[in-house]
Amino acid sequence: MKVAVIGTGYVGLTTAVSLAMNGHQVIGVDLDEAKIVKLRQGISPIYEPGVEGALNQVLNSGALSFTTKLAEAQDADVFFVCVGTPEAADGTADLRYVYSAVAAIEGMQQAAPKRRIVVIKSTVPVGTGDQVAELLSGCPELTVASNPEFLREGSALADALAPSRIVIGAGDPGTSEVVEELYKAVDAPRVVTTRANAELIKYASNAFLATRISFMNELSRLSAALGTDIVTIANGMGLDSRIGPEFLRAGVGYGGSCFPKDTIALLQLAAQNGISLGILEQVRTVNATQPVWFLEQLQPFVPDCRGKRIAVLGLAFKPDTDDIREAPSLAILQALEEKGAAVYAYDPIAADAVRQKFPNVSYTKTAEEAVQGAHAALLITEWKQCVELPWEQLYESMAQPVLLDGRNAWPAQIVKQAGFHYVGVGKS
Ligand SMILES: NC(=O)c1ccc[n+]([C@@H]2O[C@H](COP(=O)([O-])OP(=O)(O)OC[C@H]3O[C@@H](n4cnc5c(N)ncnc54)[C@H](O)[C@@H]3O)[C@@H](O)[C@H]2O)c1
Structure with missing residues (x-):
């Protein structure tokens, strides 16, 4: 499948590399030019065991490329949103990067409509996927899924290639089936559910792990x-x-x-x-x-x-x-x-x-x-x-x-x- 990954930080880079290793044609998109220059040269901007070797492998095979221009990713069928969701001043998740990525995809869809899926991998508050779907309701061929990420830094690539579970939240079976198809090569339990459930599974998992540590x-x-x-x-x-x-x-x-x-x-x-x-x-x-x-x-x-x-x-x-x-x-x-x-x-x-x-x-x-x-x-x-x-x-x-x-x-x-x-x- 042709996949675009928007945001090439810890999650985006690992997602892009693992999807390319699993046989997909992937393009990584980031606003940070310096990051993209490094990635094109096969240099990982983050320290993460195994990532640089795998990155070079998929760059050399042609399965992965990088760009700062989303327009270069317009052939993609699936757009993973992997941008940051940092803490805002009031403690809520700052969603400005998510919405700006979504707006860019919407612009592309309006210019050249085709069947595309937006997959939100960033950790976002419950209801965000539904809000994004509402925002994009003027583009009927564009559907939205939630697919939260559970990788651990320090073993990010190993976790992405062999995850504990794959959680997919979608508003219709057609969309979740396409996302499931993307993970065909991955042997892990699936939870296919609503977008809101998928979003809360992610927050609840992190909150529970933090609870064990603090206990x-x-x-x-x-x-x-x-x-x-x-x-x-x-x-x-x-x-x-x-x-x-x-x-x-x-x-x-x-x-x-x-x-x-x-x-x-x-x-x-x-x-x-x-x-x-x-x-x-x-x-x-x-x-x-x-x-x-x-x-x-x-x-x-x-x-x-x-x-x-x-x-x-x-x-x-x-x-x-x-x-x-x-x-x-x-x-x-x-x-x-x-x-x-x-x-x-x-x-x-x-x-x-x-x-x-x-x-x-x-x-x-x-x-x-x-x-x-x-x-x-x-x-x-x-x-x-x-x-x-x-x-x-x-x-x-x-x-x-x-x-x-x-x-x-x-x-x-x-x-x-x-x-x-x-x-x-x-x-x-
Ligand atoms: N880091 C982790 O261990 C981890 C694990 C699971 C989930 N998550 C979640 O995944 C998301 C990403 O986390 P991260 O640690 O990879 O973040 P990060 O800060 O390392 O990377 C985010 C990247 O997105 C890019 N970006 C921002 N807006 C963009 C846009 N409009 N178009 C293209 N690129 C854009 C930034 O330049 C940056 O390179 C967050 O929501 C986080 O909570 C992180």
Whole structure:
């Protein structure tokens, strides 16, 4: 099938590459010229494992091309809308990019009418697909589907090629059948439903995952007070098939481009409908306070941070991505700067992006360099490069051997044996 993908960010690029790998003829469209220039050269503008290799493969085979001009995509039968839906000032989802993409498709349809389908993959509030369909009601050959995306950054391509499920919301069977046909090569359960149901499945999934994380983070505070071990507790809980092991890891809080904005957007949507989602309110409160609680663990070892060297290891919101949107590291850096600490930070990929926001932090080329001379080292993102470290050498190099493990990823027994003061999340 001929497919256009509008927006070539984390979701759009992955969607375009995976559809091309599955035998479709794909054109990626983005307003950002610099991005398109890179993509045409086979350079991925994002750090995402496997994407660049696959991109070059489908570029070379001719299955994927890129443009800044939507008109060049007019042969396409299906138009995926994968543009950003960031948080607006009032917490609702800002839909301006979605509507501008839809308007561009409408213009093309009016100029050269033919059977086309608009598939909204961006995460949008319930009712958006129906509103778009209403807007396009003057173009009877143009129909609208919702097909939310569930990929995880860090394994985006693998997730797109083997998704947990494919959710398709459409107003008529003909439209959903075409979207199903697009995924013919993909072995995954299908949920074919209304656009509104599809839209709420996406928000509910993210809100539920965020809830699991905040539940464990809040529990970790009790666990620390009781002297129990939240990792063992999570293992014991996760073995219950009704609970399952995923998303039970306590840490410094969730971040990224989705959970923070999608939870607030869902709360706003509920409020607009006169419904209060109290659990979700608390999920956000726990997440906002978790970095603060974590930093309090530093107090016994570094009562006054002024002038003290503190190492922060890991800045991306999770390993294997360069994405720093809403990363917990940003709250940690902010708080340490306010306390007057001399912050040395390391991240294998995301340091340049963070440097723009925190120019006074010293960025190092290795984790070892950040930790050297530090009064404490904090693990914020569990990159391999921040977890597998030469502990004896680090012990010698630090001003004070204090480790605060914000991801419970350092080998607690080994570092304690090496002489460190070790504090994890939710452990005695
Ligand atoms: N990033 C994720 O992990 C993830 C996962 C699932 C769903 N989503 C959702 O997918 C959507 C996209 O997220 P993302 O992280 O890929 O965003 P992104 O910011 O990485 O990419 C958006 C892209 O859209 C382009 N764009 C904006 N308006 C355009 C237009 N009119 N025409 C062409 N290009 C346009 C931008 O230049 C940018 O390259 C969001 O709604 C997000 O919530 C994201």
